[in-house]
Amino acid sequence: MKALVLGAARTAFGRSTDTGRAHAVRAVRAALADAGVRWDEIGAAFGGSDAAGNADTLVAELGLTGVPFVNVRNGCATGGSALISAVNAIASGMAEVVLAVGFDKHPPGAFDPRPADWGLPDEYGRDGLMVTTQFFGMKIQRYQHDHAISARTLALVAEKAYRNGARTPEAWRRKPLTADEILASEMVSDPLTRFMFCSPGEGAAAVVLAAPGGGRRPGVMIDAVSLRSRRFGTFEVFSPWLPTGELTSVSTEAARAAFEAAGVGPEDVDVAQLQDTESGAEIMHMAECGFCEHGEQEALLAAGTTEIGGRLPVNTDGGCIANGEPIGASGLRQVVEVVTQLRGRAGDRQVPGRPRVGFTHVYGAPGVSACTVLSR
Amino acid sequence: MPALQAARCPGCSVVTFPAAPACPRCGAETAPHPLSTRGRLWTWTVQRYPPKSPPHVGPGGGFQPYVVGYVELQEGVRIEAVVDVSPAEVAIGMPLELRGGAGVPHASAVRDDG
Numbered sequence: 277m278k279a280l281v282l283g284a285a286r287t288a289f290g291r292s293t294d295t296g297r298a299h300a301v302r303a304v305r306a307a308l309a310d311a312g313v314r315w316d317e318i319g320a321a322f323g324g325s326d327a328a329g330n331a332d333t334l335v336a337e338l339g340l341t342g343v344p345f346v347n348v349r350n351g352c353a354t355g356g357s358a359l360i361s362a363v364n365a366i367a368s369g370m371a372e373v374v375l376a377v378g379f380d381k382h383p384p385g386a387f388d389p390r391p392a393d394w395g396l397p398d399e400y401g402r403d404g405l406m407v408t409t410q411f412f413g414m415k416i417q418r419y420q421h422d423h424a425i426s427a428r429t430l431a432l433v434a435e436k437a438y439r440n441g442a443r444t445p446e447a448w449r450r451k452p453l454t455a456d457e458i459l460a461s462e463m464v465s466d467p468l469t470r471f472m473f474c475s476p477g478e479g480a481a482a483v484v485l486a487a488p489g490g491g492r493r494p495g496v497m498i499d500a501v502s503l504r505s506r507r508f509g510t511f512e513v514f515s516p517w518l519p520t521g522e523l524t525s526v527s528t529e530a531a532r533a534a535f536e537a538a539g540v541g542p543e544d545v546d547v548a549q550l551q552d553t554e555s556g557a558e559i560m561h562m563a564e565c566g567f568c569e570h571g572e573q574e575a576l577l578a579a580g581t582t583e584i585g586g587r588l589p590v591n592t593d594g595g596c597i598a599n600g601e602p603i604g605a606s607g608l609r610q611v612v613e614v615v616t617q618l619r620g621r622a623g624d625r626q627v628p629g630r631p632r633v634g635f636t637h638v639y640g641a642p643g644v645s646a647c648t649v650l651s652r
Numbered sequence: 653m654p655a656l657q658a659a660r661c662p663g664c665s666v667v668t669f670p671a672a673p674a675c676p677r678c679g680a681e682t683a684p685h686p687l688s689t690r691g692r693l694w695t696w697t698v699q700r701y702p703p704k705s706p707p708h709v710g711p712g713g714g715f716q717p718y719v720v721g722y723v724e725l726q727e728g729v730r731i732e733a734v735v736d737v738s739p740a741e742v743a744i745g746m747p748l749e750l751r752g753g754a755g756v757p758h759a760s761a762v763r764d765d766g
Contacts (some may be wrong), residue, residue, distance in 0.1 A: 388704060397670060399755040401707030404699060405732060410720050413697030421695070421744050465697045466739070508666075508677045516756075517658075517669040518722060518730040 279363045279442045279485040281314045281496040281650070282373070283311025284615040286608070289479035289599045290448035294600070296328025296381035298481035301337045303559045304377050307482035318484070319371025322361040324348035325604035328381040328478075331358075344370075349425020352551070352638050353503060354378050354514045355607025360501040366487050378609075379480035380602030387476060394514050394642070408641075409473065409554075411513040414464030416556025420467065423571035425559055427467050431455035433555035434472045434597055437538065440584065441598025443625035449476055449598040472555040477600025481608035483615070496618045498611075500537035504530040506643030530645035531565035531637060538649035542566040545649075546590060546631030547617045549610035551639040552595040557643065562590065565637050565647070579609075589627045592617060603640070610636035611648055618652040655733070656752040660685035669757075677684035683709050687725060690762070691744045694730050696721030696765040698739045723759050 285306030287299045300323070308315060315338050323331030324347050332345040350357040355378035362376040387408055391401040400406050419425060435455045441447035453471055461470040486492060506512065509524035535541055542565065550565060552558035559577075563570045567588060568582035576582060593599060593613040596606055614634035616622045637649040653743065654750060659682035665679050667685055675682055697747035700726040701716040719742050732752060736758055748759040 331759070346751050385704075398707070402709045403719060403734065403755040404703045404708045404710070404718070405756055406707065407699060407703045410697050410699060414695045414720070414722065417697055418695035418744070428756065463698070463700050465700065467697075517667070518732075519666060519723055520728045520730060 277363055277367045278467045278488055279366050279498045280488045280492060281311070281483055281498060281615050282313060282486050283307040283484035284612040286446055286481040286612045287476055288446040288480050289602065289609070291477055294478070294541065296325055296379045296480070297334060299381070299478060300331065300334055300377055300379035303379065303480035303482040304334065306336060307375070307484050311484040313373055313484055317373050318343055318375045319373050320362070320365045321345040321375040321377070322348055322358040322365070323375070323377035324350070324354045324358060325349060325378065325380045326354060328604065331377055334377070335560070336506040337525060339645060351644055352603055352640020353607065353644040353646040354604040355611070356501065356503055356638050357516060357649065359483070359608065360503050360646065361613065362485050363498055363501050364365055366485060371518055373484065373486045375482060375484055376608060377480065377482040378607060380604040381478035381603065382476035384476065389514065396516065402518065406514060408513055409465040409468065412554045412556060413468050415511055416560065417467055419556065419560055419617070425571070425574050426568045428455060429559065429574050429577045430467065430472055430555040431458040433552070433558045433580070434458045436583060436596035437552065437591060438596045440592055440625055441594025441625070444593040444598070447594045447598045448600045449594065459538050474553055474596035474601045477519065477602050479599070479602045479605045479609065480603050481612045483611055485606060494641060496615045496650055496652045498533045499540070499651050501646070502530045502533035502537065502646050503646045504533065504644070510643050512643045525564040526645045527561055527637060527639050527641050528566070529566040530647045532650050534647035540633060540649060543590065544633050546629070546633050547592060547614060547627045548590050548637070549592070549595065550590055550634040550637045550648050552597050552629070553568055553592055553599070553601065557639070558590065558595065561637060561639065583627055585626055592622065592625050607636070607638040607646060610638065614650050618650060654752050655686040655689060656733065656750065656757055658685045658687045658729070659683065665728060669729065669731055687731065688727060689750050691723040691725040691742055691748055691750055693735065693742070693748055694722040694724040695744060696735060696742050721759070723748050725750070733758055733759040736760045747750050
């Protein structure tokens, strides 16, 4: 199940007066231009947003070509779900050239969960337990206790994100911040401070894929895409109870599936994008996705291993922390970043040494993860 | 204080709270299970700002930060609760008493009796 990336593009993330759909149209047009493909050559399209409308309505601006356009809405895995659908459309012979697009737009302080939508009694909202930041704080709090991760290491993750964001023209948060400034910002949900979190924002990303071969010029390949929902024993947001014992991880399942299908391992990856809703998430996902043992992150961050010049550069475009989190767009933003890095066109943030293998990972509520392995 | 009413799977011993009619691991029908009341804090955070209202309804007298955590019980379950301990004194592993009432579970500090 492989596909050739013909084109990849994203918009500038952040907040503006544009609609999410306007971002999506721009991203699609830029991806088509990058691919050298006309809209009427797209044989199937998959896309979606969490809160900015249906992707199939984009045809009103892109052109009424009759293309089969499937709406995808899968939380933080929306982009990954669109991508796996696009790759499958190629593998199945449904179409030869396929589009995947993800976009979103959220107001400041977005994400208003209602207890009933999560199958919870009203008192969980009334009494103040339905706040997403609590989950992130509690998961990394326990992880720090079990694996000796310091607060400074959490700050180093965010410091790297802003540093990489400053080198990424399309990022939102482009002002470097020091670890001390990050630690000194107001505490949101202990141990996580304000500058360790991403913010809801807006943006779009799109890729144009094709079946490999057929006289097409070689380029970056999607070697594998995986999508998993949780098994028993994971720790998810808005859980009134958890089983005891070792936690399981849907990210581990999705990453393993992607690596197995691609025939490579975490040790082969030259550049990785990992879900960093906040600093703790990047730390835990490094281990959950197989890039290190639990607890090794403390030394790896101190040694600069995940910096752009390190052995395993992580979130080279600044991740969600510097780009914000338009839910439907983030997964494909990661793919666009890896494609850009593997093509050697990442400018000031280019990973040195001609990276050959890349990896992307998203994770979100209520326990979904999607991963991609790419290579050139 | 009343014990919290949970459910337990007769096959795989999974305890769910609020009580679920079917076991999320094996799908079997569950039986009622009153939760034990003594446990230890497994993890915690502090809600440092007022949650959005609605749905949140704060206590009278203005917002005060509060601790949220999971209390690990001997029957193999961790229960999310408001932990009525000061943010300065909260610590993983501290012994707690878990109790039900009108809203979500609450836990409070107790003397460590091993």
